[in-house]
Amino acid sequence: MARETRKQEEEESGEFAEFLADVSQEIAARVESLQPPPPPQQAAPVEKKKTPIASDGGMIVEWPNIADRMIEEMR
Amino acid sequence: MSVVNYGTREITCKIVYYGPGRSGKTTNLQHVYSKLPEERKGKMVSLATETDRTLFFDFLPLDLGTISGFATRFQLYTVPGQVYYAATRKLVLQGVDGVVFVADSQSRQMAENIESLQDLHANLADEGLDPRSIPLVMQYNKRDLPKSEISSIEELDETLNFRGVPHFSGTAVTGGGVFETLRSISTLVLSRLSAPAGKA
Numbered sequence: 152m153a154r155e156t157r158k159q160e161e162e163e164s165g166e167f168a169e170f171l172a173d174v175s176q177e178i179a180a181r182v183e184s185l186q187p188p189p190p191p192q193q194a195a196p197v198e199k200k201k202t203p204i205a206s207d208g209g210m211i212v213e214w215p216n217i218a219d220r221m222i223e224e225m226r
Numbered sequence: 227m228s229v230v231n232y233g234t235r236e237i238t239c240k241i242v243y244y245g246p247g248r249s250g251k252t253t254n255l256q257h258v259y260s261k262l263p264e265e266r267k268g269k270m271v272s273l274a275t276e277t278d279r280t281l282f283f284d285f286l287p288l289d290l291g292t293i294s295g296f297a298t299r300f301q302l303y304t305v306p307g308q309v310y311y312a313a314t315r316k317l318v319l320q321g322v323d324g325v326v327f328v329a330d331s332q333s334r335q336m337a338e339n340i341e342s343l344q345d346l347h348a349n350l351a352d353e354g355l356d357p358r359s360i361p362l363v364m365q366y367n368k369r370d371l372p373k374s375e376i377s378s379i380e381e382l383d384e385t386l387n388f389r390g391v392p393h394f395s396g397t398a399v400t401g402g403g404v405f406e407t408l409r410s411i412s413t414l415v416l417s418r419l420s421a422p423a424g425k426a
Contacts, residue, residue, distance in 0.1 A: 178294050
């Protein structure tokens with residue numbers, strides 16, 4: 152009698168175990184496609200050019216690419 | 227809809243058992259609940275009248291543990307089958323991922339089966355869901371009744387299963403076909419899993 156009860160209990164848990172195995176298999180098979188798409192690549196931020204620093208006496212000593220700088224300022 | 231939350235690594239699916247009154251929807255859930263290992267047994271919420279009819283709905287949360295790194299939860303619901311609980315059925319269908327239609331195999335219940343199926347389609351459409359494409363399986367329950375009282379599987383299939391979805395014979399009262407049905411609808415639902423926008 153006890154053996155029968157035990158067998159029944161094993162079968163009972165087996166039903167759920169089989170269900171769980173099927174679900175696990177299904178998820179595992181799809182886990183690749185479940186990965187979220189990578190976020191869109193953002194362009195590297197453009198480094199803003201700083202206004203040249205004037206040296207003592209207000210005289211600009213460093214003004215590289217002055218044409219580029221003027222165009223940017225006018226935008 | 228199915229929720230795949232990558233942040234918290236969770237999958238949540240909602241399955242609704244639909245069908246006419248007394249077709250065996252609650253019995254399906256009770257059988258599943260009875261077979262759950264103790265460590266996974268949550269609470270089955272069941273609101274019944276004095277005559278054991280489902281008054282509002284039944285709710286059985288199934289925590290399946292972590293699968294492939296995702297904490298997986300299924301939520302099983304039933305709807306009250308009686309015609310006058312239409313509002314409740316609509317409410318329970320909100321956000322549904324898959325439907326098990328539990329039909330009563332008794333020949334005299336065929337009209338109720340058809341009416342319930344039409345009600346399901348109308349309510350799905352109201353929810354903005356396509357009744358022709360939502361995951362669905364049929365369970366022809368009460369196959370243990372005398373043959374003289376029940377319709378054949380072929381007849382039930384021809385009358386109710388015009389989509390040709392998977393169908394199962396059920397004797398829910400003894401557990402026959404219950405897990406086969408659940409496995410089938412779960413596989414269908416999982417095959418459609420996708421990440422909702424903004425959840426990634």
